[in-house]
Amino acid sequence: MAASSDRNPPPFPAAEDPEPGLVDPADGDSDEGEDIFVSKTNPVSVSRGVSQPDRGAEDPPDLFSEEEEASSTTAKSNGVHSDDDSDLFAEAHMELNTDKPGSSAKKELSASSGPRSTSTSTQSPAAMQPTSLEQLEEEEAKDSFDVDVAITNPEKVGDGMNAYVAYKVSTRTSLTMFRSKTFSVRRRFSDFLGLYEKLSVKQSLHGCIIPLPPEKSVVGMTKVKVGMDDPSSVEFVERRRAALERYLQRVVCHPSLLQDADVREFLERDDLPRALNTQALSGAGFLKMINKASDAVNKMTIKMNESDTWFEDKFQEVEAEEQQLRKLHAVVDSLVNHRKDLCGNTAVFAKSMAMLGNSEDNTALSRALSQLAEVEDKMEQLHQEQAASDFFIFAELLSDYIRLLGAVRGCFDQRMRAWQRWQEAQSTLQKKREAEAKLLWANKPEKLQQAKEDITESSNRSGSTASITVICLWESRVTQYERDFDRIGMTVRKEVLRFEKEKAKDFKSQIMKYLEAMLQSQQRLIKFWEAFLPEAKAIA
Amino acid sequence: MMEKYNRRVKAADVTTPQSSQYGFLTGLSPQSTLPNFKQNEFSVVRQHEEFIWLHDSFVENEEYAGYIIPPAPPRPDFDASREKLQKLGEGEGSMTKEEFTKMKQELEAEYLAIFKKTVAMHEVFLCRVAAHPVLRKDLNFHVFLEYNQDLSVRGKNKKEKLEDFFKNVVKSADGVLVAGVKDVDDFFEHEKTFLLEYHNRVKDASAKSDRMIRSHKNAADDINRIASSLYTLGTQDSTDLCKFFLKVSELFEKTRKIEARVAADEDLKLADLLKYYLRESQAAKDLLYRRSRALVDYENANKALDKARAKNRDVLQAETSQQLCCHKFEKISESAKQELIDFKTRRVAAFRKNLVELAELELKHAKGNLQLLQSCLGVLKGNT
Numbered sequence: 001m002a003a004s005s006d007r008n009p010p011p012f013p014a015a016e017d018p019e020p021g022l023v024d025p026a027d028g029d030s031d032e033g034e035d036i037f038v039s040k041t042n043p044v045s046v047s048r049g050v051s052q053p054d055r056g057a058e059d060p061p062d063l064f065s066e067e068e069e070a071s072s073t074t075a076k077s078n079g080v081h082s083d084d085d086s087d088l089f090a091e092a093h094m095e096l097n098t099d100k101p102g103s104s105a106k107k108e109l110s111a112s113s114g115p116r117s118t119s120t121s122t123q124s125p126a127a128m129q130p131t132s133l134e135q136l137e138e139e140e141a142k143d144s145f146d147v148d149v150a151i152t153n154p155e156k157v158g159d160g161m162n163a164y165v166a167y168k169v170s171t172r173t174s175l176t177m178f179r180s181k182t183f184s185v186r187r188r189f190s191d192f193l194g195l196y197e198k199l200s201v202k203q204s205l206h207g208c209i210i211p212l213p214p215e216k217s218v219v220g221m222t223k224v225k226v227g228m229d230d231p232s233s234v235e236f237v238e239r240r241r242a243a244l245e246r247y248l249q250r251v252v253c254h255p256s257l258l259q260d261a262d263v264r265e266f267l268e269r270d271d272l273p274r275a276l277n278t279q280a281l282s283g284a285g286f287l288k289m290i291n292k293a294s295d296a297v298n299k300m301t302i303k304m305n306e307s308d309t310w311f312e313d314k315f316q317e318v319e320a321e322e323q324q325l326r327k328l329h330a331v332v333d334s335l336v337n338h339r340k341d342l343c344g345n346t347a348v349f350a351k352s353m354a355m356l357g358n359s360e361d362n363t364a365l366s367r368a369l370s371q372l373a374e375v376e377d378k379m380e381q382l383h384q385e386q387a388a389s390d391f392f393i394f395a396e397l398l399s400d401y402i403r404l405l406g407a408v409r410g411c412f413d414q415r416m417r418a419w420q421r422w423q424e425a426q427s428t429l430q431k432k433r434e435a436e437a438k439l440l441w442a443n444k445p446e447k448l449q450q451a452k453e454d455i456t457e458s459s460n461r462s463g464s465t466a467s468i469t470v471i472c473l474w475e476s477r478v479t480q481y482e483r484d485f486d487r488i489g490m491t492v493r494k495e496v497l498r499f500e501k502e503k504a505k506d507f508k509s510q511i512m513k514y515l516e517a518m519l520q521s522q523q524r525l526i527k528f529w530e531a532f533l534p535e536a537k538a539i540a
Numbered sequence: 541m542m543e544k545y546n547r548r549v550k551a552a553d554v555t556t557p558q559s560s561q562y563g564f565l566t567g568l569s570p571q572s573t574l575p576n577f578k579q580n581e582f583s584v585v586r587q588h589e590e591f592i593w594l595h596d597s598f599v600e601n602e603e604y605a606g607y608i609i610p611p612a613p614p615r616p617d618f619d620a621s622r623e624k625l626q627k628l629g630e631g632e633g634s635m636t637k638e639e640f641t642k643m644k645q646e647l648e649a650e651y652l653a654i655f656k657k658t659v660a661m662h663e664v665f666l667c668r669v670a671a672h673p674v675l676r677k678d679l680n681f682h683v684f685l686e687y688n689q690d691l692s693v694r695g696k697n698k699k700e701k702l703e704d705f706f707k708n709v710v711k712s713a714d715g716v717l718v719a720g721v722k723d724v725d726d727f728f729e730h731e732k733t734f735l736l737e738y739h740n741r742v743k744d745a746s747a748k749s750d751r752m753i754r755s756h757k758n759a760a761d762d763i764n765r766i767a768s769s770l771y772t773l774g775t776q777d778s779t780d781l782c783k784f785f786l787k788v789s790e791l792f793e794k795t796r797k798i799e800a801r802v803a804a805d806e807d808l809k810l811a812d813l814l815k816y817y818l819r820e821s822q823a824a825k826d827l828l829y830r831r832s833r834a835l836v837d838y839e840n841a842n843k844a845l846d847k848a849r850a851k852n853r854d855v856l857q858a859e860t861s862q863q864l865c866c867h868k869f870e871k872i873s874e875s876a877k878q879e880l881i882d883f884k885t886r887r888v889a890a891f892r893k894n895l896v897e898l899a900e901l902e903l904k905h906a907k908g909n910l911q912l913l914q915s916c917l918g919v920l921k922g923n924t
Contacts, residue, residue: 317776317777320776321773321776324769324772324773324776325773327769327772328766328769328770328773331762331765331766331769332762332766334762334765335759335762335763335766338755338758338759338762339755339759341755341758342752342755342756342758342759345748345751345752345754345755346752346755348748348751348752349745349748349749349751349752352741352744352745352748352749353745355741355744355745356738356741356742356744356745358741359734359737359738359741360738361734361884362884362887362888364888365887365888365891365892368891368892369891372895503781504779504780504781504784507781507784507785508781508784508920511784511788512917512920515788515791515913515916515917515920516917518795518909518913519910519913519914519917522906522909522910522913523910525902525906526903526906526907526910529899529902529903529906530903532899533896533899533900533903536892536895536896536898536899537892537896539888539891539892539895540888540892
């Protein structure tokens with residue numbers, strides 16, 4: 001959970017648009033000497049996350065330390081937090097919730113996703129720095145964005161096959177572009193998909209990596225609709241809720257996506273028009289599939305002249321990594337299943353032991369066997385929690401990133417398409433020029449004169465439409481596409497770097513959380529057996 | 541005659557899984573005064589079939605009807621291991637060299653563990669026989685221990701196995717009939733009901749414990765593969781994240797070993813215990829059956845005697861027959877009582893020992909695991 005509990009938006013290239021109105025130069029931004037963050041546009045007040053719980057002494061809230069951490073686990077302990085605004089959305093001067101790791105870890109696996117109790121301390125101004133590509137790569141952006149989202153309270157609305165689950169999306173922010181500081185709306189799954197559709201149409205042209213929403217599941221949803229309250233439906237809803245939360249967090253973490261009006265609308269607007277193109281079996285759905293197929297074919301036939309080996313190398317890296325993650329995911333899946341088996345078998349064994357204890361006629365032994373049965377029962381509980389941890393923390397992390405790597409590849413594809421467009425424009429231009437040359441040779445002076453005049457007059461592009469000839473049009477297109485291509489290249493590069501940083505952070509924090517859960521598990525195991533040992537020794 | 545057998549079992553050099561040979565080094569302590577044994581220390585090589593032969597000879601011996609015959613050691617089962625080895629061989633192409641060698645080592649270790657276990661079970665059988673005041677004097681037993689040539693015991697051929705099968709069917713049918721006879725003696729009546737229920741529940745518990753432990757082993761195997769996978773991820777590059785992966789992979793590798801050990805220990809201390817008492821309780825049930833059978837025979841002989849006396853024909857024959865039955869029954873009853881009491885004592889002691897050891901081992905492993913996790917987390921947190 002809280003996969004992106006650390007959200008560090010990358011420094012922005014102020015390259016094309018030198019934005020005005022940047023906030024005051026950084027002060028008090030010395031995070032132990034770390035470099036600061038760059039904001040792109042609006043006066044985003046950046047606030048840092050909260051310090052880690054295990055660094056005992058909390059400095060006064062003015063000092064910002066970076067990486068908020070599994071402090072978020074504390075919030076997860078009960079969904080109750082989501083209603084407790086004061087706790088949750090407490091601003092400024094918020095001390096870090098140093099909850100006892102024990103309790104937090106124990107409950108961290110239970111469904112809830114109370115919004116993090118991370119604080120938004122008083123906004124700290126950030127400095128704007130001119131960025132170049134090298135600087136981008138060197139800088140370590142540590143600040144976290146001042147938007148927190150949480151998804152809670154899944155509720156089934158309606159009945160029968162038209163039923164759906166509505167989730168409460170709560171946002172807490174101090175950005176002024178939003179109407180208020182905290183607000184929440186209700187959204188359903190198709191709304192999330194709709195958001196993704198809109199974003200991909202718009203942003204992907206720029207080469208952004210758009211986070212992916214969780215996948216549709218007809219089977220899972222049907223069960224929920226039909227109204228079965230069995231554990232697998234509950235698990236399904238919880239899984240989806242957690243995935244939606246991670247998805248949304250990634251979206252708001254992404255600096256340029258956050259600026260998007262659709263995102264804001266999604267977060268703020270009370271009544272969102274239903275996204276209709278997201279149904280699996282709709283016409284739009286089929287169209288999408290066809291488009292994807294044709295894209296794939298396209299990809300195979302293009303061979304790009306790569307001037308920058310960075311892209312090619314990166315692409316191969318990404319592919320290799322995706323493969324590895326898939327393998328790992330398969331194994332983790334297997335582990336989850338075996339643990340669930342172990343869980344069931346332990347429960348059955350415990351009962352069997354209890355029966356045996358009952359029929360044993362030596363009293364001390366009988367008691368010891370019953371105790372053993374109880375220990376095994378507790379072990380079952382432990383295994384169940386471990387399996388949940390395996391799944392929700394580890395397996396979901398992996399599957400998220402497998403799909404995100406797919407999105408990264410999509411990014412590269414965008415760049416390739418941009419290149420393609422450029423090349424095509426160039427070849428068209430070439431053809432037009434050849435046509436003109438032919439005219440020349442064909443000795444049609446009038447037409448030639450006309451063309452020449454047009455060419456000279458066309459140097460002024462911004463006004464007289466009459467003077468734009470076809471060639472000039474294409475010339476300008478070629479220039480534009482080349483620029484687009486370069487720009488996408490830069491964006492892709494930047495995005496990939498940001499993605500990698502996020503990924504590293506995500507993996508580290510999630511795996512550490514996973515290990516913490518294992519640790520808790522072992523501690524409890526020790527307690528159980530320690531309680532049992534004297535019973536065993538007491539057999540006479 | 542106080543004899544103490546010191547028995548050390550040394551595994552013979554087993555080259556293939558099929559062979560089931562066991563070498564036994566039998567030592568007698570200096571206090572031995574048994575005249576039959578020519579030396580103090582001697583060793584022979586025995587096959588599994590020969591153990592079965594010995595066991596069966598006890599069972600068939602009428603003299604031992606009143607004793608709980610120590611259950612025969614189970615047939616060594618290397619099938620599972622062999623299957624896994626085969627699958628590994630087939631899948632060799634699909635994994636890296638390191639993975640392959642690692643898995644091969646795993647399987648070899650597993651095989652060795654199974655082997656050690658079966659050897660131990662054979663040893664337990666012999667020790668039980670040696671500890672029994674009457675059985676230890678059995679001639680076959682001495683031959684078994686001493687005769688350093690092949691005993692030429694062949695496994696049962698098909699015909700004999702079929703005979704055995706029918707014998708068992710008859711026996712269980714008979715057992716049902718005989719069990720219906722209510723015993724006058726409270727002690728035996730109680731034992732009968734107790735053993736019946738106990739046996740069934742032990743059977744159940746034994747099967748369930750096996751399943752549970754198998755799941756545990758599967759989970760440990762998965763962790764092994766996760767460790768390998770993380771290792772591959774970690775070696776792709778030398779970024780921070782990759783170093784992280786390597787560290788975690790190392791942790792999982794160690795953790796997995798511990799988990800596998802936990803499963804193995806549970807197997808040894810819990811599953812094997814239950815299996816053993818499954819077989820012993822069956823042997824105890826068999827004893828009760830024989831006693832009941834003898835009782836029924838005795839009662840029948842009484843009836844026959846009465847009839848003979850009434851007809852005044854073959855009275856002497858009936859009398860001797862009745863005497864024999866009576867004698868047999870009483871002999872069995874007497875020893876059976878003691879045997880059953882001993883059985884209880886043994887059982888309680890064995891459970892105590894194993895449960896204590898189980899708990900101690902679980903604690904040891906959990907603490908080991910905990911320490912691993914703590915130190916790894918410490919390192920990882922320190923690095924980030």
